Amino acid sequence: MFYWVALIVFAADQISKLFVRLLMNVGETHTVKQGVLQFIYLQNSGAAGSTFQGYGRWFGILAAIIVIGIIYYREVMLKSRPRVLDFGLGMLAAGAAGNGIERLVYGKVTDFIAFGSGRGSMNLADLAINIGVLIIIVYSLFFSKQWKQKHTVS
Numbered sequence: 001m002f003y004w005v006a007l008i009v010f011a012a013d014q015i016s017k018l019f020v021r022l023l024m025n026v027g028e029t030h031t032v033k034q035g036v037l038q039f040i041y042l043q044n045s046g047a048a049g050s051t052f053q054g055y056g057r058w059f060g061i062l063a064a065i066i067v068i069g070i071i072y073y074r075e076v077m078l079k080s081r082p083r084v085l086d087f088g089l090g091m092l093a094a095g096a097a098g099n100g101i102e103r104l105v106y107g108k109v110t111d112f113i114a115f116g117s118g119r120g121s122m123n124l125a126d127l128a129i130n131i132g133v134l135i136i137i138v139y140s141l142f143f144s145k146q147w148k149q150k151h152t153v154s
Helices: 002-023 056-077 083-106 124-151
Strands: 029-033 037-044 109-115
Touching (some): 002 037
C-alpha cells in the first residue's frame, strides 16, 4: 500500500502544480468561496509559512534525506506494516518527494491552495504531509500498543 499511495499522491501533486504553472500567472487568484477557499498561484523559495526564503534547494536536499529515511524505516526497521501506518508513511513520503523535487529543480515550490483568509497557501504535497503526520501521530498514540499486544506471542 505504501508505494501505491506514494505514487498516486506524488503524481497528483506534480500534475496539479504543472496545471497551475501553465494556466495561471504568479499572484493570480481565483476565489471558489469567499473566506473559505481560494486558488492563488504563489512561489515559495523557503520553508513552511514562507520562512527562510532563498533556501529552497537546501530544503530539497533535506526532503530527499527524509524520503530515504522513511523508506529505510519502513523497509528495515518495521517488522510488520499495519495498513494505516503504511498509508500515513506513504502520504508523508509523497509530500516530501513532491515538494523536494520542485525545490531541487526550480529552487521553489508552487503553492496554490488557500483556506480561509490570511492563513497562507499550500499545495497537495503540503496537505499530504499534514495528513501523513497526523495519521502517524494518531496511530502511535492510540493504536500501536493495542496492535502490538494483539499481534505478539507471549
